[in-house]
Amino acid sequence: MAIFVNENTKVLVQGLTGGQGKYHGLRNRDYGTNIVGGVTPGKGGQDVDGIPVFDSVAEAVAATGADASFAAVPPKFASGAILEAAEAGIGFVVCITEGIPAQDEALTYNTLVRNFPDTRLLGPNCPGIISPGKCNIGITAGEIAEAPTAAGPNVGIVSRSGTLTYQALYELKQKGIGVSTCVGIGGDPVPGTNFIDCLEQFQADPETHAIMMIGEIGGSAEEEAAEYIKTNVTKPMSAYIAGVTAPAGKKMGHAGAIVSGGKGTAQGKMDALAAAGVEIGLNPTEAGELMATIVAGL
Amino acid sequence: MDLFEYQGKQYFARYDIPVSPGGPADTVDEAVKEANQAGYPVVVKAQVQVGGRGKAGGIKLADTEAEVREHAAAILGMDIKGHVVKRVWVEAASDIDEEYYASFTLDRAAKKHLLMLSAEGGVEIETVAETNPDAIVKLHIDPVDGLDSATARQACVGAKLPDRALDGAADILVKLYRCFTEGDCDLAEINPLILKPTGEVHALDAKVTLDDSALFRHPEWEVFGATQELDEREMMAKEKGLQYIGLDGDVGIIANGAGLAMSTLDVVNQVGGSDIGGGANADVMAGALEVINFDDNVTSILINIFGGITRGDEVAKGIVEAMGRVDLRAPIVIRLDGTNATEGRLILENAGIPEDELRSEPTMLDAARAAVSIANEN
Numbered sequence: 277m278a279i280f281v282n283e284n285t286k287v288l289v290q291g292l293t294g295g296q297g298k299y300h301g302l303r304n305r306d307y308g309t310n311i312v313g314g315v316t317p318g319k320g321g322q323d324v325d326g327i328p329v330f331d332s333v334a335e336a337v338a339a340t341g342a343d344a345s346f347a348a349v350p351p352k353f354a355s356g357a358i359l360e361a362a363e364a365g366i367g368f369v370v371c372i373t374e375g376i377p378a379q380d381e382a383l384t385y386n387t388l389v390r391n392f393p394d395t396r397l398l399g400p401n402c403p404g405i406i407s408p409g410k411c412n413i414g415i416t417a418g419e420i421a422e423a424p425t426a427a428g429p430n431v432g433i434v435s436r437s438g439t440l441t442y443q444a445l446y447e448l449k450q451k452g453i454g455v456s457t458c459v460g461i462g463g464d465p466v467p468g469t470n471f472i473d474c475l476e477q478f479q480a481d482p483e484t485h486a487i488m489m490i491g492e493i494g495g496s497a498e499e500e501a502a503e504y505i506k507t508n509v510t511k512p513m514s515a516y517i518a519g520v521t522a523p524a525g526k527k528m529g530h531a532g533a534i535v536s537g538g539k540g541t542a543q544g545k546m547d548a549l550a551a552a553g554v555e556i557g558l559n560p561t562e563a564g565e566l567m568a569t570i571v572a573g574l
Numbered sequence: 575m576d577l578f579e580y581q582g583k584q585y586f587a588r589y590d591i592p593v594s595p596g597g598p599a600d601t602v603d604e605a606v607k608e609a610n611q612a613g614y615p616v617v618v619k620a621q622v623q624v625g626g627r628g629k630a631g632g633i634k635l636a637d638t639e640a641e642v643r644e645h646a647a648a649i650l651g652m653d654i655k656g657h658v659v660k661r662v663w664v665e666a667a668s669d670i671d672e673e674y675y676a677s678f679t680l681d682r683a684a685k686k687h688l689l690m691l692s693a694e695g696g697v698e699i700e701t702v703a704e705t706n707p708d709a710i711v712k713l714h715i716d717p718v719d720g721l722d723s724a725t726a727r728q729a730c731v732g733a734k735l736p737d738r739a740l741d742g743a744a745d746i747l748v749k750l751y752r753c754f755t756e757g758d759c760d761l762a763e764i765n766p767l768i769l770k771p772t773g774e775v776h777a778l779d780a781k782v783t784l785d786d787s788a789l790f791r792h793p794e795w796e797v798f799g800a801t802q803e804l805d806e807r808e809m810m811a812k813e814k815g816l817q818y819i820g821l822d823g824d825v826g827i828i829a830n831g832a833g834l835a836m837s838t839l840d841v842v843n844q845v846g847g848s849d850i851g852g853g854a855n856a857d858v859m860a861g862a863l864e865v866i867n868f869d870d871n872v873t874s875i876l877i878n879i880f881g882g883i884t885r886g887d888e889v890a891k892g893i894v895e896a897m898g899r900v901d902l903r904a905p906i907v908i909r910l911d912g913t914n915a916t917e918g919r920l921i922l923e924n925a926g927i928p929e930d931e932l933r934s935e936p937t938m939l940d941a942a943r944a945a946v947s948i949a950n951e952n
Contacts, residue, residue, distance in 0.1 A: 296883065352790060372883070377788035378680055379758055383717040385685055390718055403882050415882040417913040437833020442880040442912050443938065463833065466685050492833050495682045519836040521843050559841050561939050 278407035278424075278457040279432065279477035279484070280368055280396070281344060285411050286312045288333065288342040288366070290349055290357045292324050296372070297348035300415050301327070304346065307418040309411050312340035333364035346404070346413045347371040354400060355384040362392035370413045371399035371468070381466040388468070397468025403438045403460035406445075414460070420446045424454035428485050429574040431567060432478035433458040434471055435490035436497065437518055440560060444490050444516075447564025453571055456484040463492060471501035479509050485574055486512045488567050489554070493519030493542050502548035512570045513554040516563035517542045575784045578621045580663040581798055582780025588794075589753035591746055591764075592776035596665025605646035606639055608664040614638065615667040618645040622657040628697065630654045635667055668778060673766035674735065675699045675710070676747060677781075678754040687715040687754070689747065691733040695766040709733075721751040735769075742775030743767065758788035807868055814861035824949045826866035826875040826904065828859075830884040838878045841942040859892025864900055873952035876945035877908040878938055879915075886910050886918030893932070894925045905948055906932045909941035 287304070291297035292314025302325055305311040313328050313336045320331030330336035333345065345361040347354060347369055354373040361369045381400065388395055398405055404414010409423035420442055424430035431453055435441035441460040448455055459474045461467050471489065478484045487509070491498040498517060505513065520542040546556045555570065557563030577585060583593040595612045598621065599605035609616040620632030627633055632654050634645035642664070652659045675695030681688040692710040694702045702709050711733040715721050727744040735743050746767065754762040763781040770776070789795055811818030817832065825842050829835035866875055879889050889910065896902070910918050922934060935941035 300883070351787060375787045377758055377791075378760060378785050379717070379755055379788065382680055382685065382687065386716050386718045390716075415913075417881060417915075420912060435833075437831060437837075438882060439829070439831030439834035439880045440837055442882055443834065443837070446880070446911060465680055465682050490833070492836060497682075500683060516837075518833045518840065520840045522836050522839060559939070560837060561937070 278410055279474070279481050280398070280457065280459065281405055281407055281411040281413060283410040284310070285344045285368070285413075286310050286340060286342045287411075287413055288312065288336050288340070288345045288361075289314045289327075290333065290345055290347045290361065292316060292327060292329055292348075293319050293322070294348065297346075298324055300348060300372075301346065303418070304412050304414070307412040308409070309413060312342050333360045333366065337364045337366065342366065344368040344413065345370070347373065349373060351375040351377070355380045358384055358397060359387060362388055362395040367395055369395060369397050369468070370402070370404045371397060372402060372404060372414055373399070374401045376400050376464070378465045381464060385466045385468060396473075398459065399462045399464070399468060401438075401464040402462030402467070403441050405457065405459050407457045408455050416442060416445070416458070416460070420449055421458060422449040422452065422454050424456045424483055428454070428483070429571050430454040430456040430483055430485055431571065432456045432474070432481065432484040432487045433490070434474040434478070434487070435460050436463050436471070437490055437492050438462070440490045440492075440516075440518055443560045444488055444564070447560055448488070448567065451564065451568045453568060456481060471497055472504045475501060475504060475509055479511060484511065486514075486567060486570050488563060489513060489515040489549075490560070490563070491515065491517045491545055493517065493522055493545070494540050496540060498545040499548045502545075502552040502554070505549070505552040505554060512574075514557060514563045514566040514570060515549050515554045516557045516560050517545045517549075520558065575786055575795070575798060576623050577780070577782040577784065577798055578623060578661070579619065579780050580621055580661070582782035583663075583777070585757065585782055586750075586753060586777055586780050589749050589757065591749045591753065592774070593780070594665040594668055594776070594778070596663055598661050598663055599646065600650075600661050602643055602646045602650065605662055605664050606642050609636065609639065609642040612664060612666040616642060616664050617667050618642060618649060619663045619665070620649045620652060620654060620659040621661040621663055622654050622659055624655045624657050627654050632659065668768060668776070669771050670766075670768045670778075671771050672736070672739070672769040674733075674739075674743065674769070675765045676743075676750060676767045677761065677763035677765070678751055678759070679761050681714060684714050687717055687751075689713040689715060689721070689729060689751070691729050691747070693734050699765055715751070717755070720755070721748060723748055726751075738773050739769045739775055742769075742773070746775055746777070758785045758792060759783060760785050807865060810868060811865045814865065815858065816862055816865060818865055820869070822871070824871050824873045824952075825945050826869065826872040827878065828862045828866060828875065829878040830880065834878055834880055838876065838938065838942065841938060842876060842946060857892065859889050860896035860899070863893070863896040863902065867900055867902055870903065872904050874904050874945045874948035875902070875906045876941060877906060878941060879908070879910050879912070881910075881912030881915060883913075885913050886915040887921060888914075890918035890921035894921065894927070897927060897931070902931070904952070905930060907935060907941050907945040907948065908932065909935050909938050
C-alpha cells in the first residue's frame, strides 16, 4: 500500500515537451513510474523519447486511461492546466510550478472544491510525491528514497518545504528505514493538499507505521495539524520545524497581526506538536534520529 | 512588494477608490507646489514603510505655505525607526467625523479571501482586535463567488457603520476587493477609512502589498520596483534573481530552497544567508557567491544543496566558475546531495581547487560544524 499513488497509477506529464517537464518526466519514467503520455497544446502526435504527446488532457485520457497528472508548466498557464486535468477526470494532479500568483491559486483551489471534488491537487510549488519502488511524480531524486519492506516498520513523510523533503528522505535512507510514501505538499499560500489530508491517509494506510512531518515558520498549518493529531492520529510521529533562528518576518499590515494572533512562530508550532505527542527534533537529522528510535521500538 | 502610502493611493485611484487630492514631493519646494495645487490646509506625511510615523512626528498639518516649508524641511531626512524619509506625500486635509478599518487578505487556513471591517478604525485597531474582537467583522469570501454590493453592504451593517456611511463604504469595499483580486494584492488595507461631515467615505491611508508572482501581468508595477527600500546587498541579489536575507553573522549561507536555507541557519545559528531558489544553474550559483562575497563580515561560506529541480552538476560548475572570476574572501564548505550530486562532486574534485579554499562534507551537520569552526578561526 501507499497513499495517493501506487504502482498502478497512470501518469500524464502536462508540459512534457518543455525543459522541466521533459527532464523530470523522463527521470520519473526511468524510476519506474508508469508515464503513459504527455500533453502540450499544438504538439499532439509527436513523442518524447517514445512517450506519446497529445493536444489536450481529454484526448490523452481517452487514449491512455491516465488517472494522474504531473503539471510542469510555467506559472501563467498552471491554473489552466490544473483545471483542464480536473475537467478531463484526472483524480490526482501534482503541480510543481513555482511562482503562481496567489489570487490564481485561491481561485483554482476553490473551483476544484466546488466543481471537481473528486480531483486532488498536490502543490503547487511542491517537489511532488514518491512511493519508493512504485511511483515517483515530480522532481524528487528517486535514489534518495528507501523502499518500504513488507514486514515493516515503514515511515510516511509529509513536508511543507521542498528541499527539506529530500533531507527527510535521505535521513531515513541513511538509517535504512523504509518509506511508504513521501508527500511534499509545498509551501505556497493555498496548497491543494495539506498536512491533515496526508495524516488522515497515513493513519489509514496499513503499510505506514510511523509518520515524520517537516514544517516551517509562517501560517498556521502545523498548529492545525497538531489539533488533528491529538484526536485522530495514533501512529507515532517525529517532526522538525524549519526557521527556529530565522529573523522575524515582515508584518503584513494590521491585517496580518489580527489574523495570526501570535501563531506562526517555530516555537509555537513545536509546542503545539509536542502537546499532541509528536517527538520534536531541532534539526532534520535529529528528527531522523528520533524516528529511528521510534521505529526500533515498533 | 510593499508599496509606500502614496503608491498605494495611486494604485487605489486606478480602481476608483476615493483618496484625497495630493502628490509626492522629494524637496521642500516640491512639497509647496503640491500643497498649492491641493489647496490648504494640507497634511504633510512621511513616506516610510514602518508603523508609528504619526507618533514619531512624521505627519503634520499645515495651514499655510510657510508651515508646509517648516514641516517638509523637518520631515524630509527624518529617521523613523531606522527608515530615513526621502519623500513626503502632501494632500488636502480632510474633516473627519468617524474612522473605520477595512482590509482584504487571503486567509490561508480557510483558503478563502477575508474581509475585515470595523467601525473602530485608526491607529489602535490591533488593540481593538485583542480587547474587543467582536468589533471587527470578519467575512470569508469564496474567490469563485467574489464580493457583490449586497454582501458588502451587509458587512457594513454588521460592523455597525452608521446608515449615512453605508452606501459609500459598501461601494469602496467592492472597489477595494476588485483592487485586491484583479490588482493581485496580498494585502489591501485602508486604515483609517473615514466618514466626512458631508457624508462622503474615503481612504485616508493606503497599505498595499503586491504579489511579486503576478508581476508578469502587471507592467504598471515597474514604477514601484525602483523605490523599494533595499540595501546594496539586497539590490545586488535582486538583480541576479536571488532571494537574499541580509543578517549580521560571519558565516555566509547559500542553499537551494527557503526551507533548507532556514534549516541550515538553524544548524549554524549565527550567520548571513542566501537562497538560490529552484532550478539554479551555474550562473545563478556564481551570482550567489558574488552577493555573499560582497559582505565583508563573512569569514566562511556554507553551501548546502539538496538537489531536486536544482542539479548538482550545475551547482558545481557555478562554484568553479565563480572561483575563477571572483576573488572569494572566505573558504567554502559544501554539502552536495540529491539530483546529479555524484556528477557535481566529481566536477569539484577534478577542478583542482586547494582544500583550504573548498572542502566537501558528507552531511549538513558536518558542513555546518566545519563552516562555524572556520569562522571562529578567522
